Amino acid sequence: xxxxxxxxxxxxxxxxxxxxxxxxxxxxxxxxxxxxxxxxxxxxxxxxxxxxxxxxxxxxxxxxxxxxxxxxxxxxxxxxxxxxxxxxxxxxxxxxxxxxxxxxxxxxxxxxxxxxxxxxxxxxxxxxxxxxxxxxxxxxxxxxxxxxxxxxxxxxxxxxxxxxxxxxxxxxxxxxxxxxxxxxxxxxxxxxxxxxxxxxxxxxxxxxxxxxxxxxxxxxxxxxxxxxxxxxxxxxxxxxxxxxxxxxxxxxxxxxxxxxxxxxxxxxxxxxxxxxxxxxxxxxxxxxxxxxxxxxxxxxxxxxxxxxxxxxxxxxxxxxxxxxxxxxxxxxxxxxxxxxxxxxxxxxxxxxxxxxxxxxxxxxxxxxxxxxxxxxxxxxxxxxxxxxxxxxxxxxxxxxxxxxxxxxxxxxxxxxxxxxxxxxxxxxxxxxxxxxxxxxxxxxxxxxxxxxxxxxxxxxxxxxxxxxxxxxxxxxxxxxxxxxxxxxxxxxxxxxxxxxxxxxxxxxxxxxxxxxxxxxxxxxxxxxxxxxxxxxxxxxxxxxxxxxxxxxxxxxxxxxxxxxxxxxxxxxxxxxxxxxxxxxxxxxxxxxxxxxxxxxxxxxxxxxxxxxxxxxxxxxxxxxxxxxxxxxxxxxxxxxxxxxxxxxxxxxxxxxxxxxxxxxxxxxxxxxxxxxxxxxxxxxxxxxxxxxxxxxxxxxxxxxxxxxxxxxxxxxxxxxxxxxxxxxxxxxxxxxxxxxxxxx
Amino acid sequence: xxxxxxxxxxxxxxxxxxxxxxxxxxxxxxxxxxxxxxxxxxxxxxxxxxxxxxxxxxxxxxxxxxxxxxxxxxxxxxxxxxxxxxxxxxxxxxxxxxxxxxxxxxxxxxxxxxxxxxxxxxxxxxxxxxxxxxxxxxxxxxxxxxxxxxxxxxxxxxxxxxxxxxxxxxxxxxxxxxxxxxxxxxxxxxxxxxxxxxxxxxx
Numbered sequence: 047x048x049x050x051x052x053x054x055x056x057x058x059x060x061x062x063x064x065x066x067x068x069x070x071x072x073x074x075x076x077x078x079x080x081x082x083x084x085x086x087x088x089x090x091x092x093x094x095x096x097x098x099x100x101x102x103x104x105x106x107x108x109x110x111x112x113x114x115x116x117x118x119x120x121x122x123x124x125x126x127x128x129x130x131x132x133x134x135x136x137x138x139x140x141x142x143x144x145x146x147x148x149x150x151x152x153x154x155x156x157x158x159x160x161x162x163x164x165x166x167x168x169x170x171x172x173x174x175x176x177x178x179x180x181x182x183x184x185x186x187x188x189x190x191x192x193x194x195x196x197x198x199x200x201x202x203x204x205x206x207x208x209x210x211x212x213x214x215x216x217x218x219x220x221x222x223x224x225x226x227x228x229x230x231x232x233x234x235x236x237x238x239x240x241x242x243x244x245x246x247x248x249x250x251x252x253x254x255x256x257x258x259x260x261x262x263x264x265x266x267x268x269x270x271x272x273x274x275x276x277x278x279x280x281x282x283x284x285x286x287x288x289x290x291x292x293x294x295x296x297x298x299x300x301x302x303x304x305x306x307x308x309x310x311x312x313x314x315x316x317x318x319x320x321x322x323x324x325x326x327x328x329x330x331x332x333x334x335x336x337x338x339x340x341x342x343x344x345x346x347x348x349x350x351x352x353x354x355x356x357x358x359x360x361x362x363x364x365x366x367x368x369x370x371x372x373x374x375x376x377x378x379x380x381x382x383x384x385x386x387x388x389x390x391x392x393x394x395x396x397x398x399x400x401x402x403x404x405x406x407x408x409x410x411x412x413x414x415x416x417x418x419x420x421x422x423x424x425x426x427x428x429x430x431x432x433x434x435x436x437x438x439x440x441x442x443x444x445x446x447x448x449x450x451x452x453x454x455x456x457x458x459x460x461x462x463x464x465x466x467x468x469x470x471x472x473x474x475x476x477x478x479x480x481x482x483x484x485x486x487x488x489x490x491x492x493x494x495x496x497x498x499x500x501x502x503x504x505x506x507x508x509x510x511x512x513x514x515x516x517x518x519x520x521x522x523x524x525x526x527x528x529x530x531x532x533x534x535x536x537x538x539x540x541x542x543x544x545x546x547x548x549x550x551x552x553x554x555x556x557x558x559x560x561x562x563x564x565x566x567x568x569x570x571x572x573x574x575x576x577x578x579x580x581x582x583x584x585x586x587x588x589x590x591x592x593x594x595x596x597x598x599x600x601x602x603x604x605x606x607x608x609x610x611x612x613x614x615x616x617x618x619x620x621x622x623x624x625x626x627x628x629x630x631x632x633x634x635x636x637x638x639x640x641x642x643x644x645x646x647x648x649x650x651x652x653x654x655x656x657x658x659x660x661x662x663x664x665x666x667x668x669x670x671x672x673x674x675x676x677x678x679x680x681x682x683x684x685x686x687x688x689x690x691x692x693x694x695x696x697x698x699x700x701x702x703x704x705x706x707x708x709x710x711x712x713x714x715x716x717x718x719x720x721x722x723x724x725x726x727x728x729x730x731x732x733x734x735x736x737x738x739x740x741x742x743x744x745x746x747x748x749x750x751x752x753x754x755x756x757x758x759x760x761x762x763x764x765x766x767x768x769x770x771x772x773x774x775x776x777x778x779x780x781x782x783x784x785x786x787x788x789x790x
Numbered sequence: 791x792x793x794x795x796x797x798x799x800x801x802x803x804x805x806x807x808x809x810x811x812x813x814x815x816x817x818x819x820x821x822x823x824x825x826x827x828x829x830x831x832x833x834x835x836x837x838x839x840x841x842x843x844x845x846x847x848x849x850x851x852x853x854x855x856x857x858x859x860x861x862x863x864x865x866x867x868x869x870x871x872x873x874x875x876x877x878x879x880x881x882x883x884x885x886x887x888x889x890x891x892x893x894x895x896x897x898x899x900x901x902x903x904x905x906x907x908x909x910x911x912x913x914x915x916x917x918x919x920x921x922x923x924x925x926x927x928x929x930x931x932x933x934x935x936x937x938x939x940x941x942x943x944x945x946x947x948x949x950x951x952x953x954x955x956x957x958x959x960x961x962x963x964x965x966x967x968x969x970x971x972x973x974x975x976x977x978x979x980x981x982x983x984x985x986x987x988x989x990x991x992x993x
Contacts, residue, residue: 090968091975179906250921252928266907270920274907312906316869319905323868324969331969 062107062353066346069100073342077335097338104345111352124370125363129355136351141344148340155332163322171315178308182266182300186276189298190264192219193278197294200226201283205292208282209235222275223247223297226282229258229290249279249295257281257293266300274300274308361389368396377404433532434510437517440525442467442488454510454533455480455501476501476696480510484529487514499531500747502698502763507747509535539742546721550609558605561598568594607732611721617657617743624699624764625651625688627658631665632686641673641682648689652766654699656744664740667733668703668760674733675758676707690766697766698746704759709752718750737762833857834959834984841955841989843944848991850878850941854934854959854984861979862961865970866926871902873915873965874933876957880942880991883952892946892953898962899933944993953991959984 076093115133118126196215200208208226216224216237225236225246231254236246253263263279275297282292300308321328361384371379377400381393425448428435434451436444444465452459455477459465465473471481480499487495494515501508512531572591576584625647632643669684676682685704690697710718719738722731734750741748741762748762835855841848856874858866866872876897881889898915909922910929923929947953960983963974974980 091971267922268904320869327973328969
């Protein structure tokens with residue numbers, strides 16, 4: 047926490063600028079101190095220490111920046127290379143002029159300091175000092191002579207009398223103080239010009255010692271606050287030969303003018319001498335100050351280089367970071383504004399761009415969601431439709447299929463199968479008619495079309511009404527087709543049933559009802575007039591009435607057949623072995639001379655759910671039809687084959703009836719199974735219609751064709767219900783029905 | 791009041807203390823040490839120390855032998871005033887804790903050459919007394935001899951305690967002209983001082 051606070055305090059430009067300002071002021075003070083400023087002179091060392099410390103601090107700060115930059119550079123952090131380049135550039139820009147300036151400043155400084163000192167000036171000062179000294183010396187000599195006279199005068203006096211003379215002597219001389227002392231420095235008598243002075247200025251112990259050795263003392267002496275003085279101390283002989291010699295101590299003031307001049311010369315000389323002596327240290331000091339200034343400027347410049355490079359690069363690295371984020375799909379990133387310059391403009395533009403992209407993305411996602419909802423809605427609608435709907439794209443690839451379509455066609459593809467029609471047909475061969483119809487329509491027509499398609503698949507015979515239409519739209523939907531189809535098998539069946547029900551009802555109503563009175567009338571005529579009429583007439587009547595009754599009977603039968611045909615099927619379904627039923631029926635025709643029947647049955651036939659009675663009727667009808675059609679054909683042959691076919695999910699039992707008769711007339715081939723369509727002279731014309739009805743009742747299908755080598759061929763297929771889970775031995779196969787190529 | 795005195799001399803390193811100086815002084819000393827300069831052998835010697843009580847005042851007698859280096863003498867002859875100071879500290883010894891400072895005082899002298907009169911001027915900065923000497927040795931002798939120097943009021947000393955009087959003489963670099971100071975701090979010839987002289991005082 048403390049470290050964080052410290053970091054906050056030491057980061058940013060303010061503390062460094064403050065440091066810089068402080069350093070600058072302290073350097074100014076130091077420079078002033080070097081030039082002998084009294085105020086800063088006392089603080090010189092402190093200032094020096096502070097400056098060095100601050101520079102070390104600055105150095106540490108820069109070191110920290112440098113270390114961080116190097117580490118960022120090594121980590122290849124965004125913007126670090128640019129920062130390094132900028133820092134180097136700034137440092138070079140700053141260091142070069144500062145170094146040049148430093149070099150020349152140093153040169154000027156040294157030359158400037160050297161130029162202060164001139165041998166002639168020094169000599170002149172020395173001469174002036176010597177002059178002053180000489181002048182003072184002559185004065186001193188004079189005073190010394192004067193003192194000598196005083197000493198001689200005092201030499202005759204005892205201490206007591208001398209005391210009386212001292213004052214007088216001082217007043218006659220120019221001395222400020224005149225003192226008589228003994229050799230130990232004790233005052234015998236003293237006189238001073240200043241009455242306030244109680245104690246005279248005493249000679250130092252060194253002077254006293256010199257005098258004890260018998261040497262007089264006369265010297266110029268500066269006395270504090272009182273200017274230059276001349277001190278003369280001489281031995282005064284004692285008139286008493288046993289007594290100790292005494293000392294006369296005289297202090298003379300130097301005339302004020304001379305004092306001032308000498309002091310001035312002395313001060314100038316001292317100062318010059320001191321300066322000359324300090325020349326080298328002064329140079330060092332100035333160099334030191336200048337170097338500190340240089341270092342300060344340099345380090346501040348380096349720091350400023352770091353700071354400004356960072357400031358300059360920050361928005362750029364922000365931009366790099368932002369671009370990376372945008373590339374990664376994060377559009378919510380907003381960069382901080384660096385300012386109002388071009389970089390600021392760039393960052394503002396970037397922010398604007400990401401904002402717009404984000405908005406566009408949001409809108410796209412909303413519209414996509416809406417489209418998804420729409421699609422889901424449409425799918426829901428489509429799935430609820432009872433009609434099958436499929437869409438095909440330009441390349442006839444199955445694009446969409448709804449659940450009703452899957453149910454009708456017996457497919458399991460999912461909502462978006464992306465399957466071409468050819469692949470669909472390949473996978474589901476039973477859809478071939480549908481695929482062919484659709485392909486033909488797609489190839490030849492561009493408008494709305496409608497077609498009926500009959501399929502025979504695992505669900506049995508199916509009649510589909512297909513309506514196709516190209517999708518009118520732009521872009522992706524262009525060239526697509528939508529095909530809607532309905533399974534109308536049940537509907538057609540119902541329509542047929544209804545139609546034949548109506549026929550039967552009308553026959554019953556319009557034909558059958560008058561038949562009984564006709565028959566009764568004919569029988570009454572016969573009964574009443576047969577016995578009364580002559581035999582020839584009776585024979586005619588008998589034949590006529592007989593014909594009427596017979597034909598009425600025949601008509602009744604025909605009406606009954608129609609009625610039976612139209613009657614809604616009441617199938618009594620049971621699990622039957624079609625092969626066995628076929629065998630039983632064909633056995634009835636064994637021995638019939640008109641026809642030779644050959645059965646080709648498969649070993650393994652699955653049981654089917656069927657009404658056995660109706661199946662027998664179907665088989666009889668087919669055999670009869672062959673017999674009737676092949677009348678007049680010698681050695682009429684019928685080949686019946688039965689086997690189980692399994693194609694993918696579709697299993698059925700196929701029976702094929704082939705004869706060597708005349709075959710079907712070509713014009714009738716399309717409507718063979720309609721009632722009353724026949725080429726034969728005999729028959730009700732309902733035989734094949736009933737066959738078709740029974741097949742359709744069992745959800746099977748049949749078709750008729752002519753064989754290549756003549757003769758008619760009828761193929762019918764009956765679907766096998768899926769009972770694979772049951773025991774195959776009991777249900778699926780019939781062990782007894784494995785006769786092959788049995789000739790009946 | 792009976793008392794015992796015992797003179798002891800301790801190595802300089804054990805008792806280096808800046809007494810009564812501004813805080814910057816310690817900082818500068820630290821800087822001096824940081825520069826890892828070879829320690830200058832002591833140029834000043836303290837001898838003849840004697841402390842005695844007289845009329846409730848302890849008086850100090852001591853002699854300091856000031857031996858200047860060539861550099862210092864050259865500076866003096868060239869008019870650079872030298873300031874010397876005698877650091878005196880009286881401490882009460884404590885067994886388990888740092889010694890307590892009872893008193894600390896400084897005696898400062900200023901020595902200067904007067905070219906006109908060829909005199910060496912000595913000024914006692916504390917008292918303001920001013921002396922002129924024809925020779926340097928006379929000036930140094932005068933400066934170095936402390937006689938009857940009033941050290942301490944006897945009332946400040948408690949009986950039964952151990953006291954130490956510490957003495958040191960040194961050249962005050964801070965009083966030198968500012969251009970000379972950086973050089974003086976880093977030049978051994980200018981780092982003139984004596985070892986700390988310790989006098990045990992047991993009243």
